[in-house]
Amino acid sequence: MPENQNTLIGNIIDVQCGSLTVALIEDEQGQTPTITIGDEDIYIGQIGSYVSIQQGDVKILALVSRMTEQEKLAPAEAGSGGAEAVRMSFAKRIVNLVPLGTINSDGEFERGVSTFPTTGAEVHAIGSTDINSIFSKYQSKGYDVGTLSSNPSLKVCLDPTALFGRHFTILGQTGAGKSWAVANLAQRAVAVMPKAHIIILDLHGEYCWIDDNGKSRSAFSDDIVKYVDARELEIPYWLMTYSELCDLLIDNTEREAHNQIAFFRDTLRDLKQAEKEPLGLERVT
Secondary structure, three states: OOOOOOOEEEEEEEEOOOOEEEEEOOOOOOOOOEEEEOOEEEEOOOOOOEEEEEEOOEEEEEEEEEEEEEEEEOOOOOOOOHHHOOOOEEEEEEEEEEEEEEEOOOOOEEEOOOOOOOOOOEEEEOOHHHHHOOOHHHHHHOOEEEEEOOEEEEEEEOOHHHHHOOOOOOOOOOOOOHHHHHHHHHHHHHHHOOOOOOOOOOOOOOOEEEOOOOOEEEOOOOOOOOOOOHHHOOOOHHHOOHHHHHHHHOOOOOOOHHHHHHHHHHHHHHHHHHHHHHHOOOOOO
């Protein structure tokens, strides 16, 4: 944040576990609150934008999640008649924040908040430099998955090892871009980690398809992808468990399904016993 620049936009008026409420400072009613940091004109209260909460040594980075208005009465002017004086009402802008993490003394972003601010804490607008501190930690990994929607000049970088080392889900409505997001993550992962092995079960042919000329097309380069058509895939029966074979070969909705399962169990056991000696097995299950 630039030195000696007034970036104060409001104060905390309510503190909850996962939410903070801010009353904005406004110069004129009806005007869009705007502040300039460097060469950036920042609109205050934009959904998805970032702000900094400062109180003593605490500096918290938060995300704007909601903006609303509350009707307030202007304070009575001195000598205007006390309680009987006419007081004008005005709309007070209120912003809800989601705390994301803390910026330490070295300017590095750390996830989570250990010390929450109290009411009255100052809320400041921030520019690209402070926002970039969230993602700068992983820029050396080279795994950028896109740009920040609220600031397209900033790349969003993640740690691919941590990302693919656990389960994660991509959710969205039909047409929101879930398949595109998966392809983007996989393409960039292969570019950063060329020796990575990624398996995609493409049930609807979204990542590999046949064009109008009958030629196979893929969302990935031909030199890094190996496409296997499920109709040409052969799985040896011994790779499957007994219950999986039953699900594959027997229709449980049929009236005689229980007889078929019993016969199949006995037949499978006899076949395994017959192959036990040629394979040199001590026992079969």
